[in-house]
Structure formats: C-alpha cells, structure tokens
Amino acid sequence: MADSPFDDAFAGLGGASAQRRAAYDRFRSLGLPSRRQEDWKYTDLAGLDRARLAPAATGPAVSAPVAGLDGPLLVLTNGRVDADASRMGDLPAGLEIVTDGEPASTGADNALAALNAAFAPQAVHVRVADGAAIDRPLQLLYRVTDADACAAHVRVRVALGARAALTLVERFEGDASAYWQNQVLDVAGETGSTLIHALFQAEGPRSVHSGLTRVALAGGARYRRFDLQTGAEIARNEVHVAATEAGAHADIRVAQMARAGQSLDTRSYLDHRVADTTSDQGARAVVDAQGRTAFQGKVHVARDAQRTDAQQQSKAILLDETAEANTKPELEIYADDVVCAHGATVGQLDAAALFYLVQRGLPLAEAKALLIEAFVADLFGDLDDDTLRDAFVAAAQVWFGKEPS
Amino acid sequence: MLKIDDLHVSVDGTEIIKGLSLEVKPGEVHAIMGPNGAGKSTLASTLAGRDAYEVTAGSVHYAGKDLLALAPHERAGEGIFLGFQYPVEIPGVSNLNFLRTALNAQRRYRGEPELNGADFMKLAKDKAKDLEMSLDMLKRFVNVGFSGGEKKRNEMVQMAVLDPKLAILDETDSGLDIDALKTVSQGINALRGSDRAILLITHYQRLLDYVVPDHVHVLADGRIVRSGGKDLAHELEAQGYAAAVA
Ligand SMILES: Nc1ncnc2c1ncn2[C@@H]1O[C@H](COP(=O)(O)OP(=O)(O)O)[C@@H](O)[C@H]1O
Ligand SMILES: [Mg+2]
Numbered sequence: 001m002a003d004s005p006f007d008d009a010f011a012g013l014g015g016a017s018a019q020r021r022a023a024y025d026r027f028r029s030l031g032l033p034s035r036r037q038e039d040w041k042y043t044d045l046a047g048l049d050r051a052r053l054a055p056a057a058t059g060p061a062v063s064a065p066v067a068g069l070d071g072p073l074l075v076l077t078n079g080r081v082d083a084d085a086s087r088m089g090d091l092p093a094g095l096e097i098v099t100d101g102e103p104a105s106t107g108a109d110n111a112l113a114a115l116n117a118a119f120a121p122q123a124v125h126v127r128v129a130d131g132a133a134i135d136r137p138l139q140l141l142y143r144v145t146d147a148d149a150c151a152a153h154v155r156v157r158v159a160l161g162a163r164a165a166l167t168l169v170e171r172f173e174g175d176a177s178a179y180w181q182n183q184v185l186d187v188a189g190e191t192g193s194t195l196i197h198a199l200f201q202a203e204g205p206r207s208v209h210s211g212l213t214r215v216a217l218a219g220g221a222r223y224r225r226f227d228l229q230t231g232a233e234i235a236r237n238e239v240h241v242a243a244t245e246a247g248a249h250a251d252i253r254v255a256q257m258a259r260a261g262q263s264l265d266t267r268s269y270l271d272h273r274v275a276d277t278t279s280d281q282g283a284r285a286v287v288d289a290q291g292r293t294a295f296q297g298k299v300h301v302a303r304d305a306q307r308t309d310a311q312q313q314s315k316a317i318l319l320d321e322t323a324e325a326n327t328k329p330e331l332e333i334y335a336d337d338v339v340c341a342h343g344a345t346v347g348q349l350d351a352a353a354l355f356y357l358v359q360r361g362l363p364l365a366e367a368k369a370l371l372i373e374a375f376v377a378d379l380f381g382d383l384d385d386d387t388l389r390d391a392f393v394a395a396a397q398v399w400f401g402k403e404p405s
Numbered sequence: 406m407l408k409i410d411d412l413h414v415s416v417d418g419t420e421i422i423k424g425l426s427l428e429v430k431p432g433e434v435h436a437i438m439g440p441n442g443a444g445k446s447t448l449a450s451t452l453a454g455r456d457a458y459e460v461t462a463g464s465v466h467y468a469g470k471d472l473l474a475l476a477p478h479e480r481a482g483e484g485i486f487l488g489f490q491y492p493v494e495i496p497g498v499s500n501l502n503f504l505r506t507a508l509n510a511q512r513r514y515r516g517e518p519e520l521n522g523a524d525f526m527k528l529a530k531d532k533a534k535d536l537e538m539s540l541d542m543l544k545r546f547v548n549v550g551f552s553g554g555e556k557k558r559n560e561m562v563q564m565a566v567l568d569p570k571l572a573i574l575d576e577t578d579s580g581l582d583i584d585a586l587k588t589v590s591q592g593i594n595a596l597r598g599s600d601r602a603i604l605l606i607t608h609y610q611r612l613l614d615y616v617v618p619d620h621v622h623v624l625a626d627g628r629i630v631r632s633g634g635k636d637l638a639h640e641l642e643a644q645g646y647a648a649a650v651a
C-alpha cells in the first residue's frame with residue numbers, strides 16, 4: 001500500500017495499542033471516502049489528506065453550555081475530557097459516566113470511524129440504569145481551540161437500560177482555526193427506552209466536522225434526534241438507525257443553515273429489520289448565496305419487516321440563485337405491507353408573506369429572518385422541552401447575526 | 406393627507422392604473438368601488454409599496470412626503486396600513502409574536518420606545534376583545550386555519566393595535582356574514598378621527614351602510630371615472646357599474 005499522509009500522524013502517537021493499530025490498518029485499507037462514491041457525492045474530504053492530521057494538543061478550557069440548561073455538563077476540549085470546565089458532581093441517580101483511555105474499535109466498516117478508533121484519545125461511556133428516567137438533560141460540549149491543521153477525534157457511547165430515559169444535548173463548537181473534529185457516537189437503546197438527542201453543530205468557520213451516529217433500538221425503544229447544523233466549512237453527518245425489534249421508533253429532525261462557502265451534508269440510514277417498526281424523518285435547509293446543503297435519507301425495509309411505517313419530508317429554502325440544496329430520498333423496500341411516504345420541496349421565501357410582514361412595519365431583513373426562524377422552529381415543534389426548543393431558535397437567530405432574544 | 410396625481414402603474418409590463426388622481430384629506434373616508442379587475446387591489450398594493458408594481462408616471466404624496474420614495478416598512482412606520490383582500494397565512498409565527506414585532510418595529514422607526522411584554526399583551530387583548538377574537542386565536546399562527554371571515558377580523562385586530570393614520574382596506578367586507586360585517590364596521594368606525602383617513606375599497610354598497618363615506622369614487626379600467634357623495638353608492642347598487650360608468 002502506498003504511503004498515506006496519515007502514517008506520520010499515527011506513528012506520532014508512539015506505542016499505539018494493538019487495537020489502535022488494527023483500527024488504523026482498517027482505515028488504510030478503506031481509504032478516505034471520495035466523491036466518486038455515491039454516498040459522498042456532496043462532500044469533498046480531499047483536503048484532509050494534506051492537513052488536519054495531527055492530534056490536537058490540549059487547548060485552553062472554555063465553558064459555554066446551552067443557555068438555560070443546568071444539568072450535568074461534560075466538556076471535551078480538543079478531544080479530551082476537560083474536568084475543570086465540566087460540571088459532573090452530583091449526577092442524578094441511575095446515570096453513570098465513565099471515561100476510558102482506550103476506545104474500543106467496534107464495527108469499523110466506516111473509514112472515519114476506523115480513523116477515530118485509531119486516534120481518539122479517550123472514549124466517554126454514558127450509561128443509564130434500567131428504569132431510570134433522568135430528568136435533567138446531560139450536556140456534552142465538544143470544543144476545539146487553537147488547533148490549526150489538527151484533528152480532534154471524539155468517541156462517545158450511550159447505553160440505555162430497559163425503560164430508561166435520557167435527554168442528551170450535544171454542542172460542537174470551535175474557534176477560527178482550521179481544524180477537523182470527527183465524532184463517533186454509538187447508542188444502544190434497550191427495550192422501552194427513550195433517548196432525546198438534541199444536537200447543535202456550531203463549529204468554527206474554517207473547520208471540518210464529521211459525525212457518525214449509530215443507533216441500535218430494541219423492542220419499543222425510541223430515538224428522537226433534533227439536529228441543527230449551522231457551523232463548519234464542511235460538515236458531513238451520518239445517522240444510522242437499526243430498528244431490531246418490534247415497536248422501535250426513530251424521529252430524525254435535521255435543520256441545516258448554510259451560507260457562502262459552507263457545505264453541510266447529512267445522510268441517514270434507517271434500517272427497518274423486523275416487522276412493526278416506525279420512523280419519521282424531517283429535514284429543513286436554509287441556504288444563502290454560495291452555500292450548499294445535502295440531505296440524503298435512506299430507508300431500508302427488510303423482507304420480513306411488514307407493517308413498517310417510514311415517513312420522510314424534506315423542505316429547502318434558497319435565499320439566492322447561487323444557493324444549492326440537494327435532497328434525495330432513497331427507499332429500498334423488500335416487504336410488501338408497508339407505508340413509506342416521502343416528499344421534497346425546494347423553494348424561495350414566500351413573497352406574499354414577506355410583503356405582509358414589511359407592510360406591517362418589519363424591515364425586509366427582519367421579515368426574512370422571522371420567516372426563516374419560523375421555518376426552522378416548525379421542525380422542532382414536537383420537541384417537548386421548551387428550553388431546548390428556545391435554544392434551537394436562538395441558535396438559528398445567531399446564524400442571522402441577531403442577538404438572541 | 407394623501408395626494409395621488411396622474412398615477413400610472415404597470416404589472417409585468419401591462420399598464421393597470423392608467424392616470425389616476427385622488428386627494429384624501431384628514432378625517433375623510435373615501436370609498437373606491439368598481440368592477441372586478443378594475444385595478445382596485447393594484448392601487449392598494451402600489452400605495453403600500455409592493456415591488457412587482459411599477460410606477461411608470463405620476464406621483465403620490467403622503468403627509469407631505471414623496472410616498473413612492475419610501476420602502477414598504479417605512480410607509481407602515483409613517484402610519485399606512487393595508488388591510489389585505491387575501492390575508493396571508495404564516496405557519497410558525499404566532500399572531501401575538503407577529504403583532505408585537507410589527508408594532509415595535511414601527512415604534513422604533515418613529516423613535517418611540519418599544520412596548521414591553523405586559524403592556525403589549527394588555528393592548529392586544531383589549532383590541533381583540535373589541536373585535537370578538539379570542540386569546541386562543543391570538544396565540545395561533547398568523548391566519549393558519551382561519552376561515553375567510555376570521556382572517557378579515559384578524560386584519561381589523563392588527564389595524565386596531567397598529568393604530569394607523571391612513572388605513573387602506575381592500576375588500577375587508579367580502580366573505581363576511583352580517584354579524585361579522587357589523588363587528589368589522591365598528592372596528593373601522595373606531596379608527597375614524599379628525600387626523601386620520603380611510604380608503605375603503607369595496608365591491609358592494611353593503612359595507613357603506615355601516616361605515617358612511619364622505620366621498621365615493623368609481624374606478625374602472627385603471628381610472629377614476631366618477632366621483633360623488635355617499636348617494637353614488639346607492640345609485641351604483643341599483644343600476645350596476647356599466648350604467649354608472651357609461
Ligand atoms: N400580479 C399580477 N400579475 C399580472 N396581472 C395582474 C397582477 N395583479 C393584477 N393583475 C391584473 O390587473 C388587473 C387589475 O387587478 P386588480 O387590481 O386585482 O383588480 P380589482 O382589485 O379591482 O379586482 C386585472 O386585469 C388583473 O388580472
Ligand atoms: Mg381586488
């Protein structure tokens with residue numbers, strides 16, 4: 001195999017374990033994904049080959065949790081747990097958080113996951129005990145600072161016991177350095193468990209963000225994802241959900257807001273493996289001049305997965321002629337008794353609504369912002385937590401440069 | 406207060422308003438009547454500043470200012486309110502949020518302090534009550550799921566809260582049953598005052614029994630072809646536009 005620019009970075013780790021070595025070899029045989037692959041049509045990672053390889057050094061601690069949330073907070077700065085910035089005392093009963101220095105390499109058929117397994121300095125394990133309903137959200141804040149040409153690999157595992165419930169809030173952010181943050185999140189939901197997953201991707205303006213979420217749901221387990229992508233120059237997210245027992249349900253809500261030079265790409269894989277499972281995907285994109293988004297939603301229904309109900313809706317608003325929103329539902333259905341609906345629209349802001357607003361006194365920019373805010377907020381309408389819903393609206397307002405109200 | 410002089414307006418290159426002149430003084434209510442397609446809504450949209458409406462000749466002065474030089478939100482700030490013939494639905498924005506944002510935008514424009522949440526709520530609730538709109542409806546998204554009559558009533562609530570100097574009401578009476586028509590008329594009459602003016606665009610004489618105009622104009626094919634007092638409306642109702650215009 002030809003040399004890879006990643007080799008030096010890996011050698012730089014010094015004395016890597018056999019497990020990391022195996023993960024790295026796996027990455028080397030898979031190679032970086034390229035745009036020639038159908039799944040990667042909209043994201044170009046070629047630049048990572050030449051830069052952003054070295055593991056990021058520990059950066060200064062910064063703590064900026066989501067406004068209004070006062071639950072436990074775990075901060076990872078440049079890929080490492082930052083105990084000083086975290087707020088982990090007095091965890092609610094039934095919630096356990098352990099940090100491990102040797103991330104286990106699991107199911108690395110994915111090049112970026114393999115690279116993550118080779119490089120991630122630590123893995124965070126979150127466990128919720130059987131029957132425990134954690135009433136305060138757990139916040140994970142991933143921050144990258146002062147990390148030009150560096151990569152931060154973070155790895156998190158969330159295991160929910162039977163009938164357990166957790167709200168997990170993740171926020172990715174960073175400064176203006178040209179870094180790469182690469183996360184792998186594995187979720188295992190036991191029978192009857194619920195994970196509400198709120199994700200704010202607000203990485204720095206020159207960064208590359210990649211996120212891989214793999215979810216396995218047992219009988220009656222629910223995974224509800226509310227995801228707002230506003231940051232990074234290049235963002236690529238994959239959400240894989242395997243519904244492995246009857247009654248499993250996934251809601252995926254993804255809002256992407258892209259401006260000049262940003263490329264935000266989310267790919268979902270909803271795998272309905274058995275009968276009587278359901279999923280509902282909603283994607284919204286707001287794209288300004290020279291921005292680009294892609295949402296590719298894939299639904300796979302196995303031959304025996306009768307009575308699957310899989311819905312998918314995607315809507316995009318283009319604010320300029322040079323904006324680009326790509327949306328592509330992909331249905332692979334092998335069962336005959338299923339309900340799988342999908343719809344996609346791409347349009348502009350409603351001119352009649354804009355005129356209505358300006359006639360009532362709103363300056364045009366404010367009128368546009370209000371309509372876009374409503375368009376995004378609508379997607380998060382079935383998130384029950386008011387504080388989180390407000391936080392999403394505030395994050396959308398930040399995208400406009402408006403002071404959060 | 407409003408002086409329109411030889412106005413010509415084109416939409417998509419087609420001339421719709423073809424030399425219209427009209428003067429409205431403070432305290433007056435003018436009714437503009439006319440057949441479908443005459444250009445009534447085009448005139449209203451032009452005064453409010455909708456961008457597809459291109460003024461090719463003529464002038465409009467409002468309160469001594471060149472109205473056509475102002476952006477739509479500035480015209481609103483100067484006190485111009487357009488009651489829409491077809492009010493727009495805005496999913497995701499509540500009536501209350503919409504109204505408060507609009508009112509405070511206008512107050513900012515005029516250099517007045519913004520209204521705080523409590524004061525605004527009191528104002529909005531009072532005005533909604535006058536017009537028989539429930540708090541529940543105020544909390545709903547703007548016009549979403551409203552009946553035709555509810556939408557028109559909502560326009561009147563907005564007008565009452567925003568308290569304009571010049572209200573241009575485009576067929577606010579159409580689609581209303583008789584009870585709603587009375588309620589809406591009360592809303593319009595409540596706005597009358599010596600320093601304000603109202604331009605009532607209507608298709609039927611019915612509304613004018615409740616809101617009695619000082620002047621009635623007939624708009625046909627982009628021009629005002631007849632003007633008169635309130636009796637003109639009755640004549641039109643009895644004889645039809647064709648006879649009145651001939
Ligand atoms: N946006 C538009 N594009 C093209 N033609 C229009 C538009 N709006 C109005 N018109 C035309 O202009 C004329 C006047 O319309 P309108 O002002 O709505 O009449 P009224 O309100 O008196 O019924 C009609 O012939 C109508 O078809
Ligand atoms: Mg009309």
